[in-house]
Amino acid sequence: MKTRQSKSAEPPQRARGSVPELWQGIAPESWQDWRWQLSHRLNTVDDFAQIVRLTPNEIEGLSAPGHFRVDVTPYFASLMDADDPNCPIRRQIIPTAQELVPFSAEMVDSLSEDAHSPVPGLVHRYPDRVLMLVTTQCASYCRYCTRSRIVGDSSVQFSRRDYDRQIEYIAQNSQIRDVLLSGGDPLTIPQRVLEDLLRRLRAIPHLEIIRIGSRVPVFLPQRITPELVEMLRQFHPLWMNVHFNHPKEITAEVSVALARLADAGIPLGCQSVLLAGVNDCPNVMKELCHKLVMNRVRPYYLYQCDLVHGAGHFRTPVATGIEIMEALRGHTSGYAIPTYVIDAPGGGGKVPVMPNYVISQSADKVVVRNYEGYISAYTQPEQYTRHDPKQCPACQARALENKETGQQGVSALLAGEKLSLVPEGFTQTHERLAQMKTVALEGDAVQLNGRVAATFAASAANGNGNGDF
Ligand SMILES: *Cc1c(COP(=O)(O)O)cnc(C)c1O
Numbered sequence: 001m002k003t004r005q006s007k008s009a010e011p012p013q014r015a016r017g018s019v020p021e022l023w024q025g026i027a028p029e030s031w032q033d034w035r036w037q038l039s040h041r042l043n044t045v046d047d048f049a050q051i052v053r054l055t056p057n058e059i060e061g062l063s064a065p066g067h068f069r070v071d072v073t074p075y076f077a078s079l080m081d082a083d084d085p086n087c088p089i090r091r092q093i094i095p096t097a098q099e100l101v102p103f104s105a106e107m108v109d110s111l112s113e114d115a116h117s118p119v120p121g122l123v124h125r126y127p128d129r130v131l132m133l134v135t136t137q138c139a140s141y142c143r144y145c146t147r148s149r150i151v152g153d154s155s156v157q158f159s160r161r162d163y164d165r166q167i168e169y170i171a172q173n174s175q176i177r178d179v180l181l182s183g184g185d186p187l188t189i190p191q192r193v194l195e196d197l198l199r200r201l202r203a204i205p206h207l208e209i210i211r212i213g214s215r216v217p218v219f220l221p222q223r224i225t226p227e228l229v230e231m232l233r234q235f236h237p238l239w240m241n242v243h244f245n246h247p248k249e250i251t252a253e254v255s256v257a258l259a260r261l262a263d264a265g266i267p268l269g270c271q272s273v274l275l276a277g278v279n280d281c282p283n284v285m286k287e288l289c290h291k292l293v294m295n296r297v298r299p300y301y302l303y304q305c306d307l308v309h310g311a312g313h314f315r316t317p318v319a320t321g322i323e324i325m326e327a328l329r330g331h332t333s334g335y336a337i338p339t340y341v342i343d344a345p346g347g348g349g350k351v352p353v354m355p356n357y358v359i360s361q362s363a364d365k366v367v368v369r370n371y372e373g374y375i376s377a378y379t380q381p382e383q384y385t386r387h388d389p390k391q392c393p394a395c396q397a398r399a400l401e402n403k404e405t406g407q408q409g410v411s412a413l414l415a416g417e418k419l420s421l422v423p424e425g426f427t428q429t430h431e432r433l434a435q436m437k438t439v440a441l442e443g444d445a446v447q448l449n450g451r452v453a454a455t456f457a458a459s460a461a462n463g464n465g466n467g468d469f
Contacts, residue, residue, distance in 0.1 A: 016252035020078040022051050031074075034223040038139065038188075041071040048094060052082045061095030068310055069152030070095060072140045076219045079248060088246040088278040092142055096313070099143060103312035108149055110307040112347030119165040121158050125349055127407045129178035132166050134158060134197065138185040139219040142243075144273060144311035146343075151184055167200050170207065177208040187216035187223060191231060198235040211239040213271070217257045218242060218249050224257035233264040241269040241300055245279050247287040255295055262296040269300035272338065274321050275314045276305075282327030289328065289336035299338035304353070307345055318342065318353060326355045330371025389415060 019031045030036040042048055045062045054062075062070065072093045080094075081087035109115075113123045113131075123131040133147075136156050145151050170176050179201055186194060201210055212232075216223050232238055240261060244250065262268055270292050272279065279285055289299045302324070305315045321340045328337045341350040360367040365377045389395035412418045 016256060022078065023074060032222055034220050034225075037073045037075055037220055037222055040074050041140070042074065042077050043070045043072070048077075051077060052080055052090065052094075054094075055085045055096075057096045057098075058085065058094050060097040061099050064095070064097075064100050067095050067099065068143070068145065068148045069141050071138075071152075073220050075222065075253070076140050079251065086277060088284075089248055091278050092144075092245065092275070093140060095143055095310075098313035099310045101312060102309060103315075105307050106309045106312065107307050107345060108309070110345050111146070111343055112345075113147075116347055119169050120162050122166045122169055124169075124173075124176075125347060128175055129180065130170060130176055131180045131182055132170075133183050134163070134181050134186050134194075135184035135189050137183070137188050139188055139216050139223070142215070142273075144275060144305060144308065144314045146306045146308050146311075147184075148308060148310060163197060167197075167204075170201070171204050174206045177206060178211065179207060179209075180211045180213060182213040185214050185216055186212050187214045187228075191228060195231050198232075198238075202235050209237045209239060210235060211241060213241045213243070215243040217254060217261070218244055221251075221253040221257035224260050226260065229260045229264045229266075232261075232266065236265060239267050239269065241271050242297060243272070244270050244288060244292065244297075245272050245275060246284065247291050250288075250291045250295065258295045258297060268295075268297040270297050270338070271301045271303065272299070273303045273305055273314075274316055274324070274340075276316045278314070280316045280320050280324075282324045285324050286328060286332060286336075289332065289338070293333065293336045299336060301350070302338040302340045304340070304342040306343060322353065322355055325353075326371070329355075 019026050019028055023031060026036075042051075045054065045059055048054055048058070048062065061067065070093070076089070076093065080090045084090070113125075116123050116125045118124055121133040123133070125131070133150075135158060136151050136153055138151065141152055150156055170179060181197070198210065201207055242258070258268060272285075272288070274280060279288065285302070292299055302321065304318060304321055305311055325337075325340050339352050340354060341352050343349070344351050357368055357370075358366060359369050359375060364380050364382070366380065367375060367377050369375045389399070408415075408417060410421070413421065
């Protein structure tokens with residue numbers, strides 16, 4: 001690294017693989033070598049001061065004792081604007097003083113992942129799929145990391161024994177048909193270790209799909225080598241979700257990496273996090289989504305920022321996300337539109353949020369509005385023989401194998417399998433009310449309150465409880 005780059009608003013335009021001006025002393029082979037990139041990551045005030053004009057705010061963030069790990073590949077650092085502290089690349093990777101300020105709603109483990117871990121590193125929240133954390137390490141570290149409680153700490157690593165227990169759990173639970181490898185970043189572990197994991201997972205007969213969640217194609221596109229892709233493609237159906245937040249992240253290098261993955265038949269999705277000052281703009285998000293689909297990446301989720309320490313200054317109101325969704329639907333290809341979700345605090349899982357398109361309804365009409373504000377009535381059919389689950393082979397087969405209680409959710413209310421979903425603590429309260437009602441009956445004074453309490457208590461006692469996620 002030599003002198004600081006001259007002022008420019010755009011990241012330097014250069015041919016793929018060529019060495020940026022700042023690293024002119026470095027051989028092109030080194031720059032293109034992912035191992036070189038990993039072993040030359042930037043992490044100190046001095047490192048960053050050589051390539052950007054650091055602000056006092058950033059120097060304070062970088063110097064704070066005990067801050068969340070900083071490490072950035074030279075490649076990704078080279079995309080930063082040297083003179084603009086609001087650069088969306090810079091904001092994602094250089095800490096600021098704001099990161100140190102706690103906010104009132106923050107939680108250590110906002111998604112209650114630890115509480116849903118039957119074995120270390122495995123999160124089993126949904127009936128049919130699991131999240132498998134295979135490493136705590138990443139190619140570079142995002143300031144708003146949702147797993148900063150474990151990620152980045154090189155002393156906390158998953159062992160061979162942890163992997164064995166994770167795989168054993170999946171093998172023993174036949175309802176698991178989908179496993180999602182995450183971390184940390186699964187593409188940072190040694191290739192032979194990843195290959196071994198994938199091979200052992202593929203050997204489990206009931207496992208239908210394997211997914212990898214990664215930011216390596218963004219932080220370290222050099223790692224997506226033909227050899228890595230050849231290894232991955234042995235384990236189809238294999239899907240991959242990549243984490244992009246801003247159109248500036250899609251460079252010539254990244255396009256090559258994505259094309260390699262897509263050419264290997266790996267369906268690509270994108271998970272973005274809505275971040276104040278980075279992508280909380282409908283036009284920035286639209287440009288990102290367009291660039292993604294041009295690279296054969298389907299926008300999958302847009303996440304509301306989690307209630308995680310260090311991320312307070314990145315949070316936006318939910319209204320911002322709804323406004324972005326309003327600006328996308330109808331205005332661009334459906335393929336370019338992600339689902340906006342809040343990952344519900346307390347372990348509720350992902351909840352989709354969007355503008356309202358159903359304006360009103362009666363027995364025979366549904367009134368809908370489109371993106372332009374055009375309002376029309378859809379006439380519902382007069383004759384419709386409702387699908388009968390009791391006559392339907394698919395529903396009957398499903399009912400037999402549906403051993404997990406409490407996760408049928410609202411769909412069970414619509415299917416008539418349940419009359420109510422009961423919140424935590426409900427049963428105890430209403431059993432007490434039912435007892436009061438019994439006393440009232442004995443006294444020959446039936447009261448309305450008593451009857452209502454009895455109804456609630458009866459439905460609670462019928463095993464409709466779904467209090468705990
Ligand atoms: C996000 C997530 C999944 C996968 O959810 P999809 O909606 O199927 O992508 C699975 N398990 C956990 C714990 C998750 O957080």
